[in-house]
Amino acid sequence: MPRIALYPGSFDPPTNGHLSLIQRGLKMFDGLTVAVLRNLAKDKDPLFTVEERVDLLKGAVNGDKRVTVKTFEGLLVKFAKQEKVNTVLRGLRAVSDFEYEFQMANMNRKLDPELETLFMMTGEDYFYISSRFVRDVARLGGDVKGLVPANVLAALQEKFGK
């Protein structure tokens, strides 16, 4: 049986930090299901639609057959069951990520003791990259070259007319 992990998130937009995690995750797993969350409470002012994010992720992994991009809503544990996956991959950038991730991992374990969450530390080149900062900087007309994959950069330039 191929070993598949679920990599969930908002990915608004996908960044080089996400891509690095995907590439490193693929060293441990045969495949990854990248799962874009719909209807997140914090996602009130999205930059890209969920469908656009799926397309951007697919473009960013450049047709790598080991990566499947899907969407989900509601509980992650239910989606993981549905996908028959029992490992969730998450990244940790800073201490500030820890509390939220720690709570979520424990809540998910409470909901489904079979589901394990695996954390990977961000690479030194990526620790300061978050979708939120990329969104804010791009909206304000800053250059996010080097922070996002080339196809995401093109989509941002198109959106903000640069």
Ligand code: ADP
């Ligand atoms: P969420 O909105 O659920 O935090 P994100 O789309 O921001 O999701 O990120 C999804 C996952 O990728 C999270 O586990 C996050 O910690 C991780 N991640 C995001 N950016 C980076 C980065 N620069 N380096 C490592 N992991 C990252």
